[in-house]
Amino acid sequence: RAKAAGGNRFALADAEADARAITRHGLTTALPTALDRGEFFIEYQPLVHLGDGSVHGAEALVRWCHPQHGVLGPDRFIPLAEHTGLIVPLGRWVLEESVRQANFWQERHTDGGPLRINVNLSPTQLHHPRLVAETVDVLERSGLEPGALCLEVTESALIGADDDLLKPLRQLAEMGVDIALDDFGTGYSNLANLRRLPVSVLKLDRSFTQGMQQHPADPVDLKIVEGIVSLAHSLDLAVTVEGVETGAQAEQLRQIGCDTAQGWYYARPGAPDRIHSLLLADAV
Ligand code: C2E
Ligand code: MG
Numbered sequence: 001r002a003k004a005a006g007g008n009r010f011a012l013a014d015a016e017a018d019a020r021a022i023t024r025h026g027l028t029t030a031l032p033t034a035l036d037r038g039e040f041f042i043e044y045q046p047l048v049h050l051g052d053g054s055v056h057g058a059e060a061l062v063r064w065c066h067p068q069h070g071v072l073g074p075d076r077f078i079p080l081a082e083h084t085g086l087i088v089p090l091g092r093w094v095l096e097e098s099v100r101q102a103n104f105w106q107e108r109h110t111d112g113g114p115l116r117i118n119v120n121l122s123p124t125q126l127h128h129p130r131l132v133a134e135t136v137d138v139l140e141r142s143g144l145e146p147g148a149l150c151l152e153v154t155e156s157a158l159i160g161a162d163d164d165l166l167k168p169l170r171q172l173a174e175m176g177v178d179i180a181l182d183d184f185g186t187g188y189s190n191l192a193n194l195r196r197l198p199v200s201v202l203k204l205d206r207s208f209t210q211g212m213q214q215h216p217a218d219p220v221d222l223k224i225v226e227g228i229v230s231l232a233h234s235l236d237l238a239v240t241v242e243g244v245e246t247g248a249q250a251e252q253l254r255q256i257g258c259d260t261a262q263g264w265y266y267a268r269p270g271a272p273d274r275i276h277s278l279l280l281a282d283a284v
């Protein structure tokens with residue numbers, strides 16, 4: 001019996017591995033042409049000021065509407081796009097499209113102050129020799145001021161980064177583009193190293209806010225977040241928290257002194273119209 005069960009388990013594991021391989025293969029072959037076929041779209045999630053609940057900006061999050069598999073999240077295809085190199089044209093498209101969108105919002109809400117657009121950059125894009133030139137080009141063609149753009153780079157992509165890698169980010173930062181360190185706190189980077197990086201925003205990873213979801217909140221997580229916020233502020237960095245799912249969390253994070261927040265408590269990522277109506281309503 002044990003043997004039979006073991007055998008079934010292996011058969012099941014094989015079947016799952018096959019299914020994954022097929023899916024992966026299917027995605028790999030469909031990915032290169034997906035951009036030309038217009039199968040990608042962007043959802044926007046608001047970033048909110050913890051102080052008054054007003055909209056600070058939005059993060060652009062790409063999705064793939066696959067003809068057979070339906071809507072796929074970035075975790076399903078960004079690693080593949082990185083691997084195949086498609087990330088470069090895909091990333092360029094996301095930047096162009098979301099900057100155009102941000103400029104549209106900006107022109108309709110000029111009294112609301114500058115609205116920020118956050119765009120994720122993958123490591124391959126970071127290494128691409130035309131990153132600066134293309135970003136400048138996209139901004140110039142759209143008319144959006146550089147100060148309204150924030151490029152998010154993960155902490156892990158910058159670990160051990162040498163000057164060659166940091167130079168384009170410095171150039172962008174000098175133009176006024178904000179650089180955010182995404183998923184901060186997951187990459188075991190040396191905190192002292194932060195000073196060396198041309199970043200102006202820390203995006204605290206969702207794993208910290210998760211510990212605050214319990215009642216009462218995990219006191220250790222609270223202390224860690226407090227410590228990071230005070231360190232960040234002493235280095236003149238703004239702090240955004242990811243993954244805020246409850247009002248209690250939002251209140252605690254506000255008291256600790258976090259600047260902006262993002263999460264399902266405010267809004268899930270959604271169609272651009274959603275941001276438009278939030279801006280009209282002046283708060284989330
Ligand atoms: P990220 O940049 O850290 O984005 C935040 C992720 O957290 C998003 O997942 C968002 O939908 C999710 N999220 C937001 N609020 C909450 C919350 O309250 N609770 C929970 N549980 N989750 C929340 P998503 O959209 O699946 O994106 C995953 C990752 O894919 C992103 O993580 C980013 O690293 C990457 N990504 C997305 N769009 C792009 C892109 O255009 N280019 C590149 N290179 N990477 C992208
Ligand atoms: Mg991000």
Ligand code: MG
Pocket residue numbers: 182183203242
């Ligand atoms: Mg993040």
Ligand code: MG
Pocket residue numbers: 182183205206242
């Ligand atoms: Mg994250």
